[in-house]
Amino acid sequence: MLVEQPRVRRQWIGPTIISVAILCSGVPVVAQAAGEGTSHYTDMVTPNGRADWTTGVVTAKGIGIPPKNPASALQAKEMARTAAWAVALRNLLEAVKGVRVDSTTTVNNFVTTNDEVRTRVEGMVKGAKLVKEQEMPDGSFETTVEMKLTGDFSSVVLPKLLPRPDPLPEDKKHPIDKKSIISKSYTGLVVDARGIGAQSALAPRILNEQGDEAYSVAYVEQRDVAEQGIAIYVPDLPSAQANSRVTSRPLLVKALRATGNNRTDLVVSDADVQTIHGIPEHFKFLKQAKVLVVLDAQ
Structure with missing residues (x-):
């Protein structure tokens, strides 16, 4: 779900x-x-x-x-x-x-x-x-x-890409809305990138509204990078829901825009980044590359 x-x-x-x-x-x-x-x-x-x-x-x-x-x-x-x-x-x-x-x-x-x-x-x-x-x-x-x-x-x-960064630095974070603090952890991440001209890539990045990385190849354990890649792509939400990659309780966020020459980096809201990085358990699914992107099917 x-x-x-x-x-x-x-x-x-x-x-x-x-x-x-x-x-x-x-x-x-x-x-x-x-x-x-x-x-x-x-x-x-x-x-x-x-x-x-x-x-x-x-x-x-x-x-x-x-x-x-x-x-x-x-x-x-x-x-x-x-x-x-x-x-x-x-x-x-x-x-x-x-x-x-x-x-x-x-x-x-x-x-x-x-x-x-x-x-x-x-x-x-x-x-x-x-x-x-x-x-x-x-x-x-x-x-x-x-x-x-x-x-x-x-x-x-x-x-050949950049080395692992630290998670989003404190000076790049925005104050957390106390009403939005999550009570349960999620098991994966689904980014709905339809309608913004986004494209697929081996190493997409998820960015906050200032362009800081919230997810990239640098967050993933090297073993998981080799075995399953950084993210997978599907053409619709039912396919995302049925995919075992993100398991039973994935977080669904909407991409605001696609950036970069190849339009493969996805910008999401600062509030969504706060949720993605909200609790330590979420870094576990990021390390395991339990990330799925929905793109337009044509």
Whole structure:
């Protein structure tokens, strides 16, 4: 059950021919999660690759065409299969490079400026998981591959960000309204960021109205950063309510605006930040990255 802060009344409205990738649309879409009763938030990070921001997986497809004059049918088949795999991996690499890391950078920024990061990212792409391989009636092959944005990938990209800060300094805090002191702790945080043009990223930040951090990668235990990421995204409140990430009593707050070049940092009210930081137990769910963001589904 989503829990709103009681002091504020809110209403929530519930080529080469070989390199063609068969992926449609260039806007975020809603994909139904099989067997979970929830929807996934996905978007096309490049024309040839899609990111599922609910599961933290990037997927790409590639098509391989058999040669015109093969020595044998077997050779034609194997060459088409090999070509489809190579194209899918190339498309996957481009998709991964297009993933937003934070409000100002993408993976490509790290790859082009750090040889170690580039080598490791390219190596992980080469080890991508084969999702589907299909032979077409014309002899071509369509191959689908995917790679997780958590695990080893997170450990390569996210440590390049700023070190852990202290919780919001005393001089940045605002007086707590005695009427708003909470009697029970919450089990997670849901930020409703619909209607403000916000976008997804590996390392979003939650800020107060003065721009001070209330939550970021620096608040999360490194193990949890690698295993599950900083936050996950869903396209609607029912999906947020059904997601086990924030468990049984998450705090629901409304983002006032999105900031940064990539519009991935979310500003919430000072009163909401006071509630988020209101009791020590809340820092526990922040450390465990029990944070979920609702974005517009298009």
